[in-house]
Amino acid sequence: MPTPTLLTSGSDTTAASSYATALVSSTVGNLVLLFVYNSKGSPAIAPTSITSSRGGTWTQEISRDSDTDASPSKILSVWRASDTESGIITIDFNAVNQTGCMWFVVEVSG
Numbered sequence: 001m002p003t004p005t006l007l008t009s010g011s012d013t014t015a016a017s018s019y020a021t022a023l024v025s026s027t028v029g030n031l032v033l034l035f036v037y038n039s040k041g042s043p044a045i046a047p048t049s050i051t052s053s054r055g056g057t058w059t060q061e062i063s064r065d066s067d068t069d070a071s072p073s074k075i076l077s078v079w080r081a082s083d084t085e086s087g088i089i090t091i092d093f094n095a096v097n098q099t100g101c102m103w104f105v106v107e108v109s110g
Helices: none
Strands: 003-013 016-026 033-039 050-051 060-066 076-079 088-093 100-109
Touching: 003 016, 016 076, 033 060, 033 088, 088 100
Parallel strands: none
Antiparallel strands: 003 100, 016 088, 033 076, 033 100, 050 088, 060 076
16 A cells, blocks of 8 residues: 655745755655645746756646635646655746745655
């Protein structure tokens, strides 16, 4: 049965166009998922790329806009690593400042 393990999580309310996680160490052969929730007054955009300080390729699985009148322009994205890598993960918004970002890195074994 698949077992999820939280490797790291964090948030930053600084206006920035990229955010970095803490150092992440995962096990070879396990699935690694990155959940990103970001916001901006208008418009928020999904991350344009995810990179690791050790390399590897990340693929966007979903991106959902959760725009509401009370909290405009929020995006939830899920990214999957194609190969297991350890390192600091950078969430990049292609030079478009966001008002904040929250992330969870989850490893799934089995």
